[in-house]
Amino acid sequence: MAKKIMVVDDDPQIVSYLVTLLGDNGFETCSASDGDAAMEVLERERPDCLTLDLEMPHEWGPRFYRKFSQKEEFKNLPVVVISGLSGHDMAIRKAVAAIHKPFEPEAVLTAVRKACGE
Numbered sequence: 001m002a003k004k005i006m007v008v009d010d011d012p013q014i015v016s017y018l019v020t021l022l023g024d025n026g027f028e029t030c031s032a033s034d035g036d037a038a039m040e041v042l043e044r045e046r047p048d049c050l051t052l053d054l055e056m057p058h059e060w061g062p063r064f065y066r067k068f069s070q071k072e073e074f075k076n077l078p079v080v081v082i083s084g085l086s087g088h089d090m091a092i093r094k095a096v097a098a099i100h101k102p103f104e105p106e107a108v109l110t111a112v113r114k115a116c117g118e
Contacts, residue, residue, distance in 0.1 A: 002026055002027055002028045003027055003028070003048040003049065003116040003118070004027065004028040004029065004030065004045060004046070004047040004048050004049075005022050005027045005028070005029050005030075005047055005048065005049050005050070005051065005112055005116075006029070006030050006031065006032070006038070006041060006042060006045060006047035006049070006050045006051070007019055007022070007029060007030075007031040007032075007051050008031070008032050008033075008034075008035070008038045008050060008051065008052045008053060008056075008061070008064070009031075009033070009051070009052075009053040009056070009082070010033050010034055010053060010055075010056040010057055011053070012033070014053070014082075014101075015031045015033065018031075018051060018082075018108065019031055021105050021108065021109070022108075022109075022112065025109055027112070030045040030047060033056075034056045034057055034058040034059055035056060035058055035059025035060065035061070035063060035064030035067075036058045036059055038059075038064055038068075039064070039067065039068060042068055042074065046073075047077070048077075048078075048116050049077070049078045049079075049080065049112055049115045049116050050077055050078070050079045050080070051079075051080045051081075051082050051108070051112070052064070052065065052079050052080070052081055052082065052092070052095075053081075053082060053083055054081060054083040054085050054091050054092075055083065055084070055085055061081070061083070061091070061092070062091050062092055065079060065092050069094070078096045078115035078116070079092060079094065079095045079096065079115075080095065080096060080097045080098075080099065080108070080111045080112055080115055081095045081097070081098040081099065082099045082101060082103060082108065083098070083099075083100065083101060084100065084101040084102075096111065096114060096115040097111035097114070097115070099111060
């Protein structure tokens with residue numbers, strides 16, 4: 001059964017690119033454009049892994065992460081940070097990977113596969 005990856009980013013081009021990249025490589029996907037919408041999608045879709053942008057309107061990635069990781073059912077959900085911010089690798093200590101924008105597609109796939117135990 002395909003692993004489901006949730007893409008959280010406020011840039012629609014990046015969401016579209018990542019959804020296509022992951023879908024073309026055998027993953028199911030769902031997405032959200034900010035932290036507010038992401039919580040609803042997360043609870044509905046129950047993904048196996050999350051790619052998370054840090055800098056978004058309404059709710060920053062680290063704040064969204066803190067919110068969902070306090071919930072028992074999501075506290076061990078693997079997160080791959082994808083951000084253009086410097087110091088992004090320190091923003092979420094439990095992230096399984098931190099990838100800098102612009103990113104190499106293979107780096108994202110490798111991190112997601114590792115996060116999903118593949």
